[in-house]
Amino acid sequence: MTYTGNVNRFHNCLNELIFVNRLFLLSEANFLPVKVMQTWSLVSICVLLGVVVRWGVSLNSYSGAGKAPMFGDYEAQRHWQEVTYNLPLQDWYFNTTDNDLNYWGLDYPPLTAYHSWICAYVAKMINPEWVELHKSRGYESPAHKLFMRATVLVADLLIYIPAVVLYCLYLIDASSKKKVSILFCFLLYPGLILIDYGHFQYNGVSQGFALWGVLALGLGWDVLGSMAFCLALNYKQMELYHALPFFCYLLGKCVKLGLMGRGLFLLVRIAVTVLVTFALCWLPFLSDPNWALQVVRRIFPVARGLFEDKVANTWCSLNILIKIRSILSRDSQLYLSFAFTLLAVLPSALRLLTKPTFWQFKLALANSSLAFFLFSYQVHEKSILLAALPVCLLLNDLPLMVIWFLQASTFSMLPLFLKDGLLVPYVVTSLAFLFFSIYLLSALEHCSEDELRLGAYHKLFFCLPKMDLAHIVRWKFYISIAAMAGLSIVSAALVPPPHLPDLFPVLVSATAFLHFLGTFIYLNIVQFSGPPSRRSQKKNN
């Protein structure tokens, strides 16, 4: 989409809004056209269903429930509330007698800290024991669990869900029914639900801000978009996975507008916005450079090694064959991973820079986050959620591949879910997502060469034997789903042999790694082939 395209889209959007408003005015005269009414009701039913599923999952256990002395992420979030409420701001990130950084020290950027601080105020009002300094460590009770779960839901309702709804309504070219179907699948993505409402984290906030950024860029509001993305970055440093595409898209757009004229103006405006947003977020820490530096040191813990636990990325999978961590020094590990990440990100970033369209932007977001996940330093299994968000944006364009990847990403976190006692919600939400997304988007019917955006490559490699691509892809999909189901059953039901205690987690992460690598290569290919042809788009709808 060119700039004018975006402007047009924005105008259409405004017109639509005005139209809807007018309809609501008319409705008082009992004249509301039923069509709009129905879309509205379907959207609200989807959102309500999304909320019910989220709350249903949240009735289950959370990470580290009853597991003293360290507990889990749930206790980490509660501890941050305790710390931020009771200590002066400059002590939040420092190791002091009142703030033991080895016990879930704050290691997220300031916005997370502020969020904890606000939650702590509410907690204090309800029950002061929840955030009492030192004494509240490891506090667990049904009422407290309810409170913590409610904070996640409130954050989601305020930030993530509205962004998803607006994205699906305004940035997807499809009939209103298709839009609603996509909204439904998007909201039902099990990975995010299980991590936020089961395991316990606030990914919805950072992902929601990032999505607001994407939404604003898609509508042509570049300044607002960059602001939203800065908020995302300041909530969770892992949003850096998405930073390069945002940068390249905006820069590419400025270049296209002419770096001497309007482009420069836009560039300056964006740069100022970014600086101001960052400054505002970091304001309390800026009075002393030491404080700010300490925050940065906490946010980027280089000392923690190339990877932890079993992650479905390159290094951990390679570790099955070569023990990298014992061969290379920590510094060389860092450089190695940095080099590989850069190499993996570069093609898609450059492509986006030269062709800053919204379609390329979405693909670059997915490619960049996947590249970071696969090759960067210190990756957690939960970081795959960062790749899942931009992949979700492609639900309308590449349904089967997206569903496949999303399922694999949920599956890659299976060992974590088993540890947290989330087997039942994992099974239920995965089945529901897989079934409904395939049914509603009729994904299995839309996998011809053209619809997979691989037409151009077939022409290029004309020497390849002629095959029915759709057939092969479908079978691969079935086999992969069967493998994931089999591994899930085995991991849940069987005890691994004593000399190989990590057998199942390793198998899970290796399988998931293959899927991620495949998706990464595929999406890069798609990014370098032509833009989606209007014809196939139409046919899709």
Added chain:
Amino acid sequence: MAAPEVDGRSWFPVLALGVSLLKCLFISAYHSTDFEVHRNWLAITHSLPVSRWYYENTSEWTLDYPPLFAWFEFGLSHVAQHFDRNMLLVENLNYASPSTVLFQRLSVIFTDVVFIYAARECCRCVQEQKGSRDVLNRPSFVLAVLLLWNFGLLVVDHIHFQYNGFLFGFLLLSVAKHLQSRHLQGALLFSVLLNLKHIYLYVAPAYGTYLLRSYCFTQDNKDGSVRWRSFSPLRLLALGGIVASACALSFGPFIVMGQLPQVLSRLFPFKRGLCHAYWAPNIWALYNVLDKCLATLGVRLKLLDETELPRASMTGGLVQEFQHSVLPSVSPSVTLVCTLLSILPAAASIWRRPRGARGFLRCLLLCALGSFMFGWHVHEKAVLIAILPLSILAVESREDAGIFLVLTTTGHYSLFPLLFTPAELPIKVVLMLMFTVYSFTALRKLYSGQGSLLHPPEVVYLLGLVAVAIACEVVFPLSPWRQKLPFLPLLATSVYCSVGVCYSFLRLYVSLLRQGEKPKQP
């Protein structure tokens, strides 16, 4: 547009699977004492001989369903032993290990297959409107959603814990069989249902009248009245045989063992009070409140002496025996007479002029609602007996759709007090909103171009429900009255809802009698 183009019935399994998966998410939600009731019954039927089933009283939750349900529990217990043997011990009171919870919840979800099948049969009976229409606006689709995703069933069965889905499956299936004119199958299903749970005796008058009038008499006179000559003794014999054999199968062993009086005393415990702990939204709720108002007024005007009034009459139901202070107290026989009187006109109407299976369905609804309005010790859950069959009528006629909206919204809201735990508050609110939004928009779309479904006063009344909900669920728990008047929200809910239920009852009656006056339905 992918999904809607997938035609035929393929959307039905999707809806059913979706709701089944949703039910699985509530496995670890709150469950009421009914969970322990059913666990105890599993234990009784599994570990004791049949002769002891209706005598066992280790737990306070003695077996008080008819024998066929006991056999159903007996069957379940054979699966249960593979989950956790300890739940099958009678002495293990209040036993709820994770695998017990899993088994019990899954048993409800799986036995709901009967309900799903019944819903599908009902959808087949619905008259499709002409013209090619979007799947989402087809009456059968709307009916499927209204039945499968019914808020009341989800809440009562899958959170509160009961086997209503399984039982309603039999009821709806038998209704569907009548709609398809397979009367003997319908009668068989209903007699099985009666032997599973005797609460359905309330709707038996409708069955009796309809089968006698429209099945045993094969012909009508020209004006629609009964032609006495056309009586077919063979048909009556067949019907009687079916009903008798079902009852014999169920009660036979106990009659042989001479335990019938004991079984019946368990099934009909008249020792309970007029109203359940939480007043169901019916006439007696209004009656109680009127009594209380008069008493207060009397004390204010010095017409009554406060010391002479019975004490603790307004603890809101903690005391099962309710003493009225001004109005005469109500005895079980009075409620029985009132119930019969309320049912009589409906039965008489379909006797005089049967209007096919749909007339029967309307009569069944009135029986269910009549007994709900006037019955002794009615549970709020019983309103589902009216709501579910009314869904069928709602997708076929505009007037019924309006009644349906009022009745379901008030009836469903009156189920809110069932789930009082804060963790389940979002679930009940969101599920209720979902169902209500869907039923309003779908029915409105279905009858688009035929005027609005609700009259302005009805809209105002339903909006008032939102105010009641906010007052009871949000404002009240934060207010100082919480300690002093803990039952005020329950009282407000049941009184407000009983107005809506009474209104729907009257409107349904009016629609039945008005149809009765018309000479002949096309």
